[in-house]
Amino acid sequence: MLGQGRGAGSGAAADARSRRGARGYAGPVTTGKPPTSHDVARLAGVSQSTVSLVFRGAARGRVAPGTQQAVLDAARRLGFRPNADARRLRVGGPRMVLIAVPDIVNPFFARVFTGARGAAREAGFQVVLSVQRDLASVAADVAGQRVDAVLACSLDDGGRPLDDSVPAVVLDAEPPAGMGAVRFDIAPALTEVVDHLHRLGHRDILHLRADVDTSTFRERAAAVDAACAARGMRRARAAASVDRDAARDTARAALARERAAGHPVTAVVCDDDILAVGAYKAAQAEGLAIPGDLSVTGVDNVDLAQALTPELTTVDLPGETLGEMGMRRLLAAVDGADTQPTEVVRLPARLLIRGSTAPPPRRSAG
């Protein structure tokens, strides 16, 4: 029982690569590093390959029951657990892709996830989700290299993108240089929204913005502004976090403000369906009927949109398709030994006109 390798406490550089280095509890039999199958073999008095057989469950009929028990006992005493990295180095295993989203509860991301997961499974990849605000954090998560590919949805361009070593595709966001992306062609859709309202006769609208600084929302704002300007419409603005109650309060304040300023808005263009729900609540609180007194539009077409009364006029963002297409491109890059996918494709988003928009009420002043 001698010959334990280097002296335990003396190593200066010894614990640089400690996996269990800093633990307070070193296990039943104290040894500097986690026990290996060799240690188990030695303790059980068998060869290492026997240990391997036992732990792979391939021992049936090849290792005597008594021996198996001895191996198991020795393993237990040492607290042995097979090293999964070593195992995979030999035998390989299913590959894994990570989907990163900024928020778990938003149903839009659930849809993207569903689409992406389907495509990944079809290709035999495992899928896990990471909830992270920006790309940089995802990069940190991936640094350990346990995933083979990354699909990042709606994460803002946080400076340095991902480690170059793992293929990645960005969804619904500006891709860092050299990365591919699948995104929505959102500007035309918002132009259409404004145009729709304009044709109905609206001239004073409120743009209820999402208080999130990502490119998709910047594009939405730019499109709304440009469309209003081009049509000579007055456009008020307010920003709220993507939360029904916050949106309600913000919208309510903005409605009151504009009314007090002498040019009440007749329509609210919301960056998002959740914000639109807030706008509904605000209208209700202000005693405004939708769409009689106030028209409301959203973006996303989440299930909710049709659960509202009246149903919400909104821009359909095909989240599942987004996830699915992004995943396909990503997986192609994983196997095609090529560089990162680098092209950017845009998915069409189209306006669904429903009951929440109608001509504005007749104005006393005009």
Next chain:
Amino acid sequence: MLGQGRGAGSGAAADARSRRGARGYAGPVTTGKPPTSHDVARLAGVSQSTVSLVFRGAARGRVAPGTQQAVLDAARRLGFRPNADARRLRVGGPRMVLIAVPDIVNPFFARVFTGARGAAREAGFQVVLSVQRDLASVAADVAGQRVDAVLACSLDDGGRPLDDSVPAVVLDAEPPAGMGAVRFDIAPALTEVVDHLHRLGHRDILHLRADVDTSTFRERAAAVDAACAARGMRRARAAASVDRDAARDTARAALARERAAGHPVTAVVCDDDILAVGAYKAAQAEGLAIPGDLSVTGVDNVDLAQALTPELTTVDLPGETLGEMGMRRLLAAVDGADTQPTEVVRLPARLLIRGSTAPPPRRSAG
């Protein structure tokens, strides 16, 4: 350019361990398996260790710029990507824990996730999420051994639990034999709910159940039934999937049914806050005031509960604490080289009385 190893199409057992076996695109330079750093070295005319230096970014000042470029070029031509498994076998890396939940959009799981993630990060673990309906599916996901531990929340006991090789703890569910768990002490809380209603004077209640067959919901049902029986209360039942609209429809039908049967209910006990929201909607649709005509209770105390008017009387389930405690136990088991954690702890759940419960309306018959 000969010497391509075994004949391409002939291998019977050849692709048993194919990592890129079934791909249609074999990369710029066709070789049976993915290129290694040796291949790159050969093509670049350098030694393998030089390639290693370059790819680790440790080449600064140790490898001539021209050589580096040559290595990079060769790698590109071969479509070389360092093998992460091999790398980790040598250097180790951060460990990863998987949190499995049945549903992404339910805010309760978001809270559990938050709590668990905090604890994991503190301990230097990466965290990923897996959305899966039952434990068996999680096991499949984990078979590839890329995670070091599993925290499974509210997943039903789907027969065989997890592969024994990875430590796991179950949250809010019946743990399979030999596994540890952290769960809520939910029965007393629901007894308290019923008792609260009973004291207010309610005698006819509806239990709006979640249409999910997991132990926590079975326990809730048993507690409600027992409490009602003990107090001589009439208890109607209806089950809906955990979705606001489904709950609304189900609740509405049940309310009408009981009214038609001659014993209208004066209170609805919901298995979940989301169901309770449905009950609010149903009451509204039926023209019943809450709490004047109908009292409503929930379980979970999600943020929503206080956003409703009147605020929802509900059972507070401390999801964050659940996640945090579960994670701590789990991580202790990962490092303590011991066996699976096996004990089961129960977290208290307490009733929060708010505005949605009040004495029943005076009955004409009774």
Next chain:
DNA sequence: CTGAAAGCGCTAACAT
């Protein structure tokens, strides 16, 4: 500045 050589912990023939 670059190369040779020795492993990391495990699996899988191939011997006994």
Next chain:
DNA sequence: ATGTTAGCGCTTTCAG
């Protein structure tokens, strides 16, 4: 039924 022997692809001294 068990042991021996080669590696998997990479990192990392240690010599040139």
